[in-house]
Amino acid sequence: xxxxxxxxxxxxxxxxxxxxxxxxxxxxxxxxxxxxxxxxxxxxxxxxxxxxxxxxxxxxxxxxxxxxxxxxxxxxxxxxxxxxxxxxxxxxxxxxxxxxxxxxxxxxxxxxxxxxxxxxxxxxxxxxxxxxxxxxxxxxxxxxxxxxxxxxxxxxxxxxxxxxxxxxxxxxxxxxxxxxxxxxxxxxxxxxxxxxxxxxxxxxxxxxxxxxxxxxxxxxxxxxxxxxxxxxxxxxxxxxxxxxxxxxxxxxxxxxxxxxxxxxxxxxxxxxxxxxxxxxxxxxxxxxxxxxxxxxxxxxxxxxxxxxxxxxxxxxxxxxxxxxxxxxxxxxxxxxxxxxxxxxxxxxxxxxxxxxxxxxxxxxxxxxxxxxxxxxxxxxxxxxxxxxxxxxxxxxxxxxxxxxxxxxxxxxxxxxxxxxxxxxxxxxxxxxxxxxxxxxxxxxxxxxxxxxxxxxxxxxxxxxxxxxxxxxxxxxxxxxxxxxxxxxxxxxxxxxxxxxxxxxxxxxxxxxxxxxxxxxxxxxxxxxxxxxxxxx
Numbered sequence: 261x262x263x264x265x266x267x268x269x270x271x272x273x274x275x276x277x278x279x280x281x282x283x284x285x286x287x288x289x290x291x292x293x294x295x296x297x298x299x300x301x302x303x304x305x306x307x308x309x310x311x312x313x314x315x316x317x318x319x320x321x322x323x324x325x326x327x328x329x330x331x332x333x334x335x336x337x338x339x340x341x342x343x344x345x346x347x348x349x350x351x352x353x354x355x356x357x358x359x360x361x362x363x364x365x366x367x368x369x370x371x372x373x374x375x376x377x378x379x380x381x382x383x384x385x386x387x388x389x390x391x392x393x394x395x396x397x398x399x400x401x402x403x404x405x406x407x408x409x410x411x412x413x414x415x416x417x418x419x420x421x422x423x424x425x426x427x428x429x430x431x432x433x434x435x436x437x438x439x440x441x442x443x444x445x446x447x448x449x450x451x452x453x454x455x456x457x458x459x460x461x462x463x464x465x466x467x468x469x470x471x472x473x474x475x476x477x478x479x480x481x482x483x484x485x486x487x488x489x490x491x492x493x494x495x496x497x498x499x500x501x502x503x504x505x506x507x508x509x510x511x512x513x514x515x516x517x518x519x520x521x522x523x524x525x526x527x528x529x530x531x532x533x534x535x536x537x538x539x540x541x542x543x544x545x546x547x548x549x550x551x552x553x554x555x556x557x558x559x560x561x562x563x564x565x566x567x568x569x570x571x572x573x574x575x576x577x578x579x580x581x582x583x584x585x586x587x588x589x590x591x592x593x594x595x596x597x598x599x600x601x602x603x604x605x606x607x608x609x610x611x612x613x614x615x616x617x618x619x620x621x622x623x624x625x626x627x628x629x630x631x632x633x634x635x636x637x638x639x640x641x642x643x644x645x646x647x648x649x650x651x652x653x654x655x656x657x658x659x660x661x662x663x664x665x666x667x668x669x670x671x672x673x674x675x676x677x678x679x680x681x682x683x684x685x686x687x688x689x690x691x692x693x694x695x696x697x698x699x700x701x702x703x704x705x706x707x708x709x710x711x712x713x714x715x716x717x718x719x720x721x722x723x724x725x726x727x728x729x730x731x732x733x734x735x736x737x738x739x740x741x742x743x744x745x746x747x748x749x750x751x752x753x754x755x756x757x758x759x760x761x762x763x764x765x766x767x768x769x770x771x772x773x774x775x776x777x778x779x780x781x782x783x784x785x786x787x788x789x790x791x792x793x794x795x796x
Contacts, residue, residue: 278338284382292690292701403550684734732783
């Protein structure tokens, strides 16, 4: 009972703050893409994306179900995490967790996810857990029904429909990120001896149906040739980039989420021991083995095959907590207790201590906005007050970007007349309700893929300029001297602007508006563009 009470208390504190946080630039990119597709646009051609379209499909469904606002996306995000958590609680309980262990598992998730920064919210890896979770639930349900060596009469039971739907959900998840295929293979290895070959065939058939359906959408929507261009050319060096980053990711692995991430040192050997348990004929042992296999596969996939981004490691963290609970290790309880004790102590001792910044639940400056978060339409000041990473160039400062939006409204900006340069400014497309004047949202990411990619971005920029009137830049993308942004040179540009950027687009265009802190600059486009390099 205590664990459930703690979970409820943590949610009551965290959810109002969570719902009012600004979105990260990844979420706004896909929100722009979903809006474009819903309006009849062509994905990849109209909004550049280096990933499969599955997440865009999911956001299109969200737009129809709960709305298009930032809060609607965050509500959908919480519902996804809640559904995934419910599945993990059910799985852990069936894999050996006690009732108290399940409650503290729930409390640990509640104390973890809502208090992570914006970088981790409304992201593909977490949402990918939803179709994966449904597929796993269908598979585990059949494993419970089927003996190790089914008789001919038993072979027909529970195979066809359930296996087909399992494959469909694995396929949908792979359309979000193809990395999920390795997790699906691990789940198959851990449970294959409990299911018949007919069942395996049904799962494979479902995956093929999902593959064909996705391909059909790409062809019917006109996105297929642009999708091929992405995967044949733009993504050609992805694996090489990942391998170059691997050495320093080893040192990052334990620091993504303080307190939580370091527990991987105990979770990995525990999961390996689970895989080495005796025959999995007993349902509890079978489910524990499957949970261990899925956790290890997800961990290795995130570590070896993905970029070193925090949100990639959220799913493995949730699975890790379930592994501990299934083995009746009180790690979820210890994590919550440690957060409460140390967080409360730091709150009393003072917010200026370095570690206090990692405890959003005990940040008095942030929590004071709790009541204001309950308002129907809180002011921008509230949204900035609850933000955790608004100053990062991938984060959004609602007051600063809102000021730029207010100025652009006075200019009657229309479809195609605005180019949002850098990363976070493209949220202006959503704020103003206009179509992008340029298909690249994360311009630096696209241009940084290689030399010819940079030239391609520059060429498409020149093609967009005859119609575009304004471009918005983000000074946080090129300098960390945030307090000096309004100290200007004679040319009207901040003195802290690096010399290497002064001749680059958009800094070579006249500034007609700057946000209060000087972070966002609105430039009027009236000069030729010869170069548009962004620091990597």
